[in-house]
Amino acid sequence: MLKKLFLGVFILLLLTTQNLSADSFTKSATIKPELIQKGSQKEWCPVCGMKLESFYKTSHTSKVNHTDKQYCSMRCLAVDMQEHKIDTNDVKVVDALSQKLIFAKDAHYVVGSDVKGTMSKVSKVAFSSKEAADDFNIEHGGEVVSFEKALKMASESLDSDIEMVQNKKEKQVYPMGKKIYDKNCKQNIDANNYVQLNELKADLADKKLCGTLSEEELQPLSLYIWEVKRFEANDKRVDTIQVTKDEKCPICGMFVYKYPKWAAQIFYEGKHHSFDGVKDMMKYYFQNKDGIKKILVTDYYSQKAIDASTAFYVLGSDVYGPMGKELIPFNSQKEAKAFNMDHKGFKVIEFKDITSSEIYKLDE
Template structure:
């Protein structure tokens, strides 16, 4: 089984050396990893190990100057759909020195015989034009600047996602499911994590599934994050339903990625979805008229509850997708328990929530 796993995931991760026997995307020096915490080793978008795809790695900054590092320019493009990323802040690994450099000044070799990372067409960056030319002479491909390489990644994103998704559905998800059922504790709280790399770090650090090789860990994490996490929600009418194209009207993030924090405001048949109560309340204060229903996700059960009847804890040490949050509970006793466990500073009823309290959470 382990041999089959290695073969399947090697195929999925595009590690084949055909036509590029003398080149590896894996770091051959200690990689520069800019993310913080135990999850720093993995891409927050796809979960792949950064050291294995280091020579295609990119890095950026998002809200609150938080560092993000990706396995590829493709995953950077995915993040750009959700976050307002300043392209001047983007870094890329220089293939030759294996150091992070400004992407804006890099020379990209596009379409060489080196397999792409999460894409059909590889994009490798160099600090020095001569180094890029030498690589192109040996491995093929054309030399372009960062903006051109980025545009190519954006243009091919749909087809690249479809290609990778097909591989995941055929190979990765079934393999991950087998690992979960045979090796793992069945009560893993998937929704306790905001990103797939956080989940991977927890599985490894907390020994949820025993000793796993990186390919096994990747297959398992993909299954849990992309299949099981949404399967329970899809099969129950008790949870808030969010489609994949719904963005929070306040922060612009895709809400479906954060089912534990989902909230909604309904105006008759029309509704808006939010990735947390904080953003929902910001919208509510400016759009109070003609509301027919408001739903929030109970923190413990994750079931949809009436926002007007919930109790909200603020000032706790638990963070949502947008940082400090108003954390909802169906009853006051559970709110008090949570507040004591997580250093909450105040419990509010819906009618006690003020604009001042909400915006103070961003400070």
Template sequence: MFIGRLVVFITMLFSPHILLSANSEYSHAVKIKKIYPMGEKIYKKNCNEIRLADYKNYEELKTEIAAKKLCKVLKEKHLEAVSLYLWEYKRVQKSTNIESIKVNENEKCPVCGMFVYKYPKWAAQIFYEDRHYSFDGVKDMMKYYFDNMDKIEKMLVTDYYSQKAIDARSAFYVLGSDIYGPMGAELIPFESQSDAKVFYLDHKAAKILRFKEISQMQVYKLDE
């Protein structure tokens, strides 16, 4: 089963007709890890400076790059990689505001006692009516959650790829990967199932869980 999924993923990754299309649906993770870096490298090495404000959409940009020879002659997949990098990444990079979890410097994780602000990419929070608690990972958050479930108003975790604050109850969690957080083995959160699947394949994980599927036993087993 794993080999089958891996073959499908690799096929998608190296097929320009499937992957490098503005209209195709493929994961944010693949864009971040493969497409944008490829496009950036090609752009810096083979293209003139391109004013993105002059273009209304991705298709217009891509067409103009080829028609006006703004880059050296490129294969179709390389042209698309450059266009996607410029339109989806470079164009919005400076203007995009990512809503991340806000943690004060004096906040300690109530489970392990560590200062949470030192580990922003792992931050998680539980909110009650009159207070909130911050954690240096989903694992510690879940330990606290199982003992203090009553009257919780909101729970936030940090998407591993985007670093955006997302709703803990609607997230997808990868369990048993080779990536470790401040407190060791972790439940790695993602906003989308497709990103979770890519991470699962890349990092030799055991399973993907929804919030309601996470058990107290699984959480504590991560410390073994």
């Protein structure tokens, strides 16, 4: 009887150990995942477009401009932190054991285990308790560290991780995306109509633009449209605001080239500054009026560069830019008024009548 009992316990322990192996550990959700983003795009990471449910156990959340964002990995969180002011006290991560969101500052991370990294060469798996992290560490290797240290490591390896992912995109993902686009998409898709990658992907998943597609087709197609076709189209136009890839908005720190539909510029003698929207441009303008030679904004409909001083602006509509509520510019007063009515704007205003208080109210 004792032999049978011992054998049963031994088999149970063996099975438990096997279930903790790298092969059996899955980053996918095995319960209903907590997806905190709003709208149809909530299923996907806004930075890389990966399906959150498939990488749920490495997912993180943050607040950007009072809006919830959810990433497939700490790597994508680190990417967004390059452009946005993110309070790390607000960041949450999925506890790999309970699969519930917990505050990242209280989590214990196992970094560099035998589990494959998500969008990174080195994996980072979080646990709510030190004991669970230690147990995982014993089975999978790596190092148990704090959130602060894990984030520092992710930031330091970001350039090499981005290079690794980009090489894969150029060799495999973009060519595959182009084939899917040429075969399935019967209409031109303007990626400038979207603020984030996951918004574009949600529209593609709706089947109206390119028909029914699997997740394995949606991802390369989305990346091809977002990262290749979008910039090819912008590079061919000479009447748009021209922004280099290293230009950051001096107000929010975002890379402006990613948002050509909203781009604005202020020119001084021998230099200029680029902005990811009129709202941030005006914040800078009110503090740096001296010596301005020219101001350009992007007409919402034509996408052409127009003189900011003669444009008409819709204030407080339901159309958001990269930094939330925006002043949306139009070359035509008629188009501005029509847009204002269609999109529940507060009013149409000329450049000379814009006030600092109205600009900052847009952030409330």
